[in-house]
Amino acid sequence: MKSDDSAPPRPEDGGDLSSRRRFLGYLLAAPTLVVAAEIGAPGRAEAAIPSLPQPAELYDSMDLFRDAALPTANLITIQINRDGTASFALPRAEVGQGITTSTAMLIAEELDLPVDRVHVGLADARPELLFNQLTGGSVSTVTTYTPIRVAAAIARQRLLRAAAIELGDGVSNLVTKGGEVVSTVTGRALSYGELATKAAGVVLEQVSVTLKPRSQFTVIGTPQSRVDALDAVTGRKAFAMDLQVPGAKPTMVCRPPTINGTVRGVRNTAEVRAMPGITDVVVIPTGVAVRGQTFGQCIDAVRALKVDWGPGPVDGASDETVLRELRRAELPLAVPAVPLLAQTVDGDFTSHFASPAALEPLCAVADVRSDRAEIWAPLKVPIVAQKAIAEALGVPQSAVTVHVTQAGGSFGRKLFPDAAVEAALVSKAVGKPVKLMWHRVDECRAGRAHPMSTTRVRATVLAGQVLTFELRHTSVTTDFGQGLGEVLTAMAMKLPVGNYGFAQGAFLLTQKVPYHFGVVTQLLNEVEIGFNTGSMRQVYSPDVCCARELMVDELAARMGKDAYRFRREFLKDDRSRAVLDKVARAGNWGRTMAPGTAQGIAFHAEFKGYSAALVEIDCRPRTTGRKVPDAVTGPRVTKVVFAVDVGLPVNPRGLEAQMMGGIMDGIALALTSSLHLKDGHFLEGSWDNYFYTRQWNVPPELEIHIMPATTDQPGGAGEFAVGPAKAAVACAYGRATGTMPTSFPINHGTLSFEPKPTVPPIPQSPIDGLDHAL
Amino acid sequence: MPRHTFILNGTRMSVEAEDDVRLLWVLRDLLGFTGPKYGCGINVCKACTCHINGKAFNPCSVPISAIRPDDEITTIEGLAASVGRDLHPMQEAWLDNDVAQCGYCQPGQIMAAVAKVRQARAEGREIRDADLDEIRNICRCGTYNRIRQAIKAGAARM
Numbered sequence A: 001m002k003s004d005d006s007a008p009p010r011p012e013d014g015g016d017l018s019s020r021r022r023f024l025g026y027l028l029a030a031p032t033l034v035v036a037a038e039i040g041a042p043g044r045a046e047a048a049i050p051s052l053p054q055p056a057e058l059y060d061s062m063d064l065f066r067d068a069a070l071p072t073a074n075l076i077t078i079q080i081n082r083d084g085t086a087s088f089a090l091p092r093a094e095v096g097q098g099i100t101t102s103t104a105m106l107i108a109e110e111l112d113l114p115v116d117r118v119h120v121g122l123a124d125a126r127p128e129l130l131f132n133q134l135t136g137g138s139v140s141t142v143t144t145y146t147p148i149r150v151a152a153a154i155a156r157q158r159l160l161r162a163a164a165i166e167l168g169d170g171v172s173n174l175v176t177k178g179g180e181v182v183s184t185v186t187g188r189a190l191s192y193g194e195l196a197t198k199a200a201g202v203v204l205e206q207v208s209v210t211l212k213p214r215s216q217f218t219v220i221g222t223p224q225s226r227v228d229a230l231d232a233v234t235g236r237k238a239f240a241m242d243l244q245v246p247g248a249k250p251t252m253v254c255r256p257p258t259i260n261g262t263v264r265g266v267r268n269t270a271e272v273r274a275m276p277g278i279t280d281v282v283v284i285p286t287g288v289a290v291r292g293q294t295f296g297q298c299i300d301a302v303r304a305l306k307v308d309w310g311p312g313p314v315d316g317a318s319d320e321t322v323l324r325e326l327r328r329a330e331l332p333l334a335v336p337a338v339p340l341l342a343q344t345v346d347g348d349f350t351s352h353f354a355s356p357a358a359l360e361p362l363c364a365v366a367d368v369r370s371d372r373a374e375i376w377a378p379l380k381v382p383i384v385a386q387k388a389i390a391e392a393l394g395v396p397q398s399a400v401t402v403h404v405t406q407a408g409g410s411f412g413r414k415l416f417p418d419a420a421v422e423a424a425l426v427s428k429a430v431g432k433p434v435k436l437m438w439h440r441v442d443e444c445r446a447g448r449a450h451p452m453s454t455t456r457v458r459a460t461v462l463a464g465q466v467l468t469f470e471l472r473h474t475s476v477t478t479d480f481g482q483g484l485g486e487v488l489t490a491m492a493m494k495l496p497v498g499n500y501g502f503a504q505g506a507f508l509l510t511q512k513v514p515y516h517f518g519v520v521t522q523l524l525n526e527v528e529i530g531f532n533t534g535s536m537r538q539v540y541s542p543d544v545c546c547a548r549e550l551m552v553d554e555l556a557a558r559m560g561k562d563a564y565r566f567r568r569e570f571l572k573d574d575r576s577r578a579v580l581d582k583v584a585r586a587g588n589w590g591r592t593m594a595p596g597t598a599q600g601i602a603f604h605a606e607f608k609g610y611s612a613a614l615v616e617i618d619c620r621p622r623t624t625g626r627k628v629p630d631a632v633t634g635p636r637v638t639k640v641v642f643a644v645d646v647g648l649p650v651n652p653r654g655l656e657a658q659m660m661g662g663i664m665d666g667i668a669l670a671l672t673s674s675l676h677l678k679d680g681h682f683l684e685g686s687w688d689n690y691f692y693t694r695q696w697n698v699p700p701e702l703e704i705h706i707m708p709a710t711t712d713q714p715g716g717a718g719e720f721a722v723g724p725a726k727a728a729v730a731c732a733y734g735r736a737t738g739t740m741p742t743s744f745p746i747n748h749g750t751l752s753f754e755p756k757p758t759v760p761p762i763p764q765s766p767i768d769g770l771d772h773a774l
Numbered sequence B: 001m002p003r004h005t006f007i008l009n010g011t012r013m014s015v016e017a018e019d020d021v022r023l024l025w026v027l028r029d030l031l032g033f034t035g036p037k038y039g040c041g042i043n044v045c046k047a048c049t050c051h052i053n054g055k056a057f058n059p060c061s062v063p064i065s066a067i068r069p070d071d072e073i074t075t076i077e078g079l080a081a082s083v084g085r086d087l088h089p090m091q092e093a094w095l096d097n098d099v100a101q102c103g104y105c106q107p108g109q110i111m112a113a114v115a116k117v118r119q120a121r122a123e124g125r126e127i128r129d130a131d132l133d134e135i136r137n138i139c140r141c142g143t144y145n146r147i148r149q150a151i152k153a154g155a156a157r158m
């Protein structure tokens, strides 16, 4: 059955074509109003496919994910409740990036309902959604922006029609505002709650709507605070570890002393099982699991276990051996023919292993019975988790229910269901529910590392022009997590990168040289060396952008040009120049700085957006010599001015928070945070070894400029700031010290801590906490 | 099993636990107070920060046997009530500045902030940037600058 839009058409917005377009959706048969959205294939994937070498410019990873999500995007539904609120189960993960808040805003906008009356929960794993239940690559808002608004617009249309009947008024006399339908003639009003049942569908019905034009937005583009802010500050926000699932007792795993080592045997199972509080001890593929009354007693038990460990696949590996393998695998730089007089400029940069290190370590609750399993965990790709758990347990996928919990940060880590699979296996083995948590040390040592890489650049210059710019990125293989890999593989036919395979595809789709540098080539080469790796926030960009921008500084210097003016001159378009100009002006680029201090500037384009960072750094001895116990100080970034243009910013306040976080990551990756690999294991064990940015490293001055909307579509934002922030810090450091840094983070060469033992694998908790009360 | 008693968020509590179980697990696993978070278990991340008799401390590094019957423990759940309000001024400042991202570190951050302001006041002065530089609580989402702003705003209302 098909019906026409009986709601008054939205006043047209002059330049906004999408507002005239009609979108199809469904009214579902349900007790209260429930709508679903569907949009037709946009035909974009069939558009002209750009040729190498710069595919990211025309078809980047944003398009890829949006197109991959299209076939099933129609399955999302919004419900209007009898209390006048709207509910929506978002098929995405909330990891702190604010997607539940921006989603509530989209619904509020189209429905004319206050944001706080929109409830956005996280959907369980829904296999039928295929690629549309994946959080990664900063694409959530890009893929859901239209479908969610279409569903909300259909709901509004139904509410208007139901109100017209109730009020005996024509739809054209009615307006929606603040969660009510109001008659402009009689002034009578009905709340959405009163209409929820009356507007409900009786049979499945297809309907069409137009969307509110951008000129009428009152919510999208305005700063909104997080919808879960109150829960966060009162301690009520519940993470997997906070769930009270009956019988799910604390569980931890004793892990091998080297990466991916194996269990040969356990010598004291009975003794450990008899320890206070301990209920079970079982061997699983990744180690020996213990279950007990408290996590404290699990820590005791893990430490007491006497395990014979088999070797891991990389027992002899260290930073040096990995770097040697990378060097061997490096692809040649092959400069195209250039005039004899051209000058060649070379750069060679190394980025060390890093840890995504979310503050919430992996945790999963599992209740596995003979015929079914129920799992609660923070998962960015719950469908893949469901499949992996079903395989591990030997049950059909339909027997596994996966609930997605709020995540305490991810940075790429929660793409992997590592803890969920372990929890399921332990629960099955002991026949009881478990709440399995990774110790912090497990995250550092057995978790997923951002791969070590080298980035080599060769450019040729002549007569004030850059003739060629070649970049070769050689990296330990990035495990994308099955979800991302599957999207890329399934979309391979549509990829403009030919036969390169999906890692090369991901590389070429996200990396672009944003300058007019003549003949540009960029290639990725990967080395598989048996590590647990993952795609940490912004994947290749932190390392590639940093290397590129340092080279840009070098090229400018060779030509005797100012680093800002040089970039400005070679950037390709106005949106690029606008963000660069913004930071240069707001940050007072070129001001006189004291010796030992300097400014740095960097630019980056990705995720259909543009960003620039201006940084000031203090490398004077009195700053680098500061002493903080169990920490590193080093140079201090004293000021950051950042500008970002994401197209259409949905929630500028949330976007600003994302940028701030990315800037802190960039500072850490440039100066302090890395993993050291030695004898087959990482030396870092906890926050006193892994030096993420801390208050004493934080720039006292920080300005973030969100550029006004430049398009009608939001771009990605979650990861944007890391690369340009790291690059600007590196450029500033080079200028302050007079030496271009080539190895990151700059303090990697000095081990600033005493490594914790590997056997037992985790440290005992101290007992002197009261002596440090402040 | 030994029985321990202390005052938790204004209420006398009694709990059975082995002497060496750290207070964090007594609070979280046995009593169900999950506001204090685990981030390291070795007193370096400060996600578990609570108050004992008004001072900030880290229960992951204190055995339950070290807690005396008259000790007053305050977790984030009891912070507002400890000043007789629905929200502590520091929590309000956190909301005004929309500090949280994932929120995992924030209970600990707020508890540390309140103690830091009290500490400065006890020394007869207001909180300074140098005090903020000393705060050890990790925020992996990098909300540090908003934390600094919120502490100053919260202090002004404390």
Ligand code: FES
Residues within 6 Å of the ligand: B037, B038, B039, B040, B041, B042, B043, B044, B045, B046, B047, B048, B049, B058, B059, B060, B061
């Ligand atoms: S868990 Fe207590 S300080 Fe980290």
Ligand code: FES
Residues within 6 Å of the ligand: A096, A359, A408, A409, B100, B101, B102, B103, B104, B105, B106, B138, B139, B140, B141, B142, B143
């Ligand atoms: S808000 Fe996520 S760790 Fe601080």
